Amino acid sequence: MRIGLVGLLFSGLIGACHGQAIEYRTVALRGNVAPGTSAGTTFFGFEDSMVDSEGNVAFVAVLFGNDVNVNNERGLWAEHQGVLTLIAREGDQAPGMPAGVLFDRIFDPVMNSNGNTAFRAWLEGPGIDGTNRDSIWSESTGMGLGLVVQGGTPSGISGVDIGGFASPLLGDNDLVTVKTFLSGASVNSLNDEAILVQPATGQVAIVAREGDQADGAPAGVVYGIVAPESINASGVVSYAGTVTGAGVTATNNRGLWLAQTGGSIELIARGGEPAPGAGGDSYLAVGTSSLNSLGDLVYLASLQGPGVTFSNGSGVWKKRDGEPSQLLVRADTQSPGAPTGQHFGTFFVPLVNGTRSVGFAGELIGATVLPLEKRAIWSEGASTALELRLRGGNTSPDLAPGVSFSTLNSPALNADGLLVLPALLTGSGINTSNRDVLVGMEPGGDARILVRTGTMFDVDDDPNTTDLRLVVNPIRFVELSGGEDGRPTGLSRNGQAVFTLNFQQTFSGVFVASFAQPSCLADTNGDGFVTPADFSAWVAAFNTQAPACDQNGDGLCTPADFSAWVANYNLCKP
Structure with a gap:
């Protein structure tokens, strides 16, 4: 495993290095043998990658090999306790x-904090047609991969079957929620969408359906289009x-x-309705929410009312479990950390x-x-103001x-307040x-560049060798998660960011960048021990102007x- 000082490969100045050490790990490369496949089958390309709370990675990849064809060229892999394993192909x-019923197409994977995955798949084979080919699958701890729900399944409502699906969400209790499209003799365009939730026991159930009475609304007010936005560890x-x-x-x-x-079901x-903290103004459009495992909810809404102007018509609210919603911030109010007169906008x-x-982001x-x-x-x-x-x-x-x-794109956020996000430079x-x-x-630190297009990136895990490749677009990273909302994320609880890179x-x-300081700067050979062998490694670093040379932190x-070495x-030796 290699440790690099962020900034070296991006600076263009061989002797320059900056600040905190970031530890990089290569998960998979094009040309690597693909676990769970026949001899000679290798990875050819990678789609989005995601991570659990401990840094185990999952991704969809395209394969290459003698037995690979358009019918079996993609699969889902995940690390279980650090071992890369084929989940489905x-x-x-x-x-x-x-x-004879096979996976035809794998879509929309998600990985939860426990390292289990869920995904949507089309099926093919005997008895499979357009009404029942869509399906949702998930892993659960100790149970392996299993079917959650399949199109064509009775919904529990007479004359109504479950049809196709949108992308699933996977809670940290291994339970799934997903939007479904219904079919059947009594189904029409006014009642053909619903939200399914997988209970701890039993079959999936409809929580909310288009055309049904809307919870918390007056009689006769029914749901229209509905979609799940998050699921937490309690389901x-x-x-x-x-x-x-x-x-x-x-x-x-x-x-x-x-x-x-x-x-x-609670109407939030x-x-x-009056919007808390909005001075008599009311909600207009409500949605775009996230949950955590404690039951805290945060959501975005637009406003209407006598106090609403072109610039202050939206806000962000938060609600703790069992407590009323509170306004966190409203548009056109002073932003912390910005000069006076610079306000929140979008x-x-x-x-x-x-x-x-x-x-x-905003x-x-x-x-x-x-x-x-x-x-x-x-x-x-948890105890600090918005900054x-x-x-x-x-x-x-x-x-x-x-x-x-x-x-600046929207970030992924973990429980330690670490932010990771894609951005552009100018x-x-x-x-x-x-x-x-x-x-x-x-928190409290500088913005660090984990990887950048147009620069060289070492794809070799061996600390004694390098394999530099030129990074090209796109850098693929999964953001828009707080880590406990059932959505896929590229950022783990323990500070590891996974991303997919393309090279010239x-x-x-697929790679992981870990926010971890080396145990000792004098450990220049990166073996985890401080011994006289590190002196030879420092001399080699000095001769090649490598990052480990800089022992006094002056960037040179x-x-x-x-x-300084x-x-x-002397500080670190046993």
């Missing part, structure tokens, strides 16, 4: 199904949707609900992590806000002078071939680092 027998589901019926207008036709594990917010998807910290407004500075990331801690973490125009110790961030020497970056940011000459791979590799050795 197109063309393989679907477990528990009649002989609580947040879902958003529209309503129709008597008295429903464009000002009150959107809502947000919580479905509890016991079967009760609906258009037309909000994107809000997230909540396991320590009740809320984070979100845009700033104000007369002094430059176009470059609009995009920003905010977060709060501005990063904005356009900020820079990083890993960037050259005159280079800064421009566009400034001197920046173009479309070297502007894409993946950024990591610890069609090479690709000079003879002064020898004295001796001091570090």
Whole structure:
């Protein structure tokens, strides 16, 4: 496993290095043998990758080999206790199904904090047709891979069958929620969508269905289009949707609900209802929510009312389990960490992590806000106020002078407040071939560049050798999760970020960057021990101007680092 000082490969100055050590791990490369396949079958390409709480990785990959064809070229792999394992492959027998029923297509994988996966799949084979080919599968601890629900299954309502599916969400209790499209003699365009939840025992059940009475609404007001947004470790589901019926207008036709594990459903917010903390203004459109394992809910809503202007018509609310919702922030109010007069403008998807910290991306407004500075990331801690973490125009110790961030995507957030997000750069020497970056940011720390297009990246795990490849677009990273909401995430609880890279000459791979300090700077050979052998390693690092040379943290590799290495050795030696 290699340890690199972030910034070395991005600086263009061989002797330059910066700040915190980031530990990199190669999970899989194009050309590696694909576990669970026949001899000679290798990975050819990779799609999105995701991670559990301990840094185990899952991904979908395309295969290459003598027995690979269009019917079996894709599969889902996951690390179980660090061992990469084939979960499902197109063309393989679907477990528990009649002989000859195969996985035809694998979609939309998700991995939970326990390292179990769920996915959507099309089936093919005897007895499979357009009404029952769609299916949802999941792993559960100690039980392996099993069918959750299949199209064509009776829904429990007379004359109504479950049909196709959207992307599943997977809670940390290994239970699934998913949107389904219904079929049957009594089904029409006004009642053909529903949300399914998998209980701890028994078959999946419909929680909310288009055309049914909307929970918490007056009699005759029914659900319209509904979709699940998150599921937590207790199996609580947040879902958003529209309503129709008597008295429903464009000002009150959107809502947000919580479905509890016991079967009760609570209307959290609906258009037309007073919005807490909004000075008499009401909700307009409600939705875009996230849950954590404690039952905390955070959601975004737009506003209407006499106090609403063009610039202040939205906000973010949070709700703790058993407590009423509270306004966290409203548009057109002063942003912390920004000059006076620079206000919150637009909000994107809000997230909540396991320590009740809320984070979100958005845009700033104000007369002094430059176009470059609009995009920003905010977060709060369990006992700290909301703060501005990063904005356009900020820079990083890993960037050259005159280079800064421009566009910031929404982040992934973990329970320690670590943020990881894709971003774009602007400034001197920046173009479309070297502007894409993946950024990591610890609370109170600098924004660090984990990987950047147009730079060389070492794909070899061996600390004594290098295999440098030129990174090209796209850098694939799964954001928009707080880690406990049932959605896939590229960021683990213990500070590991997984991403998929493409390189020049069609090479690709899946990698993990870990936010972990080396045990001792004097351990220059990276073997986890401080011995005289590290002196030889330091000399080699000095001669090659490698990152391990810099022992005094001044960002340079000079003879002064020898004295610093001796001091570090004396501090760390047994």
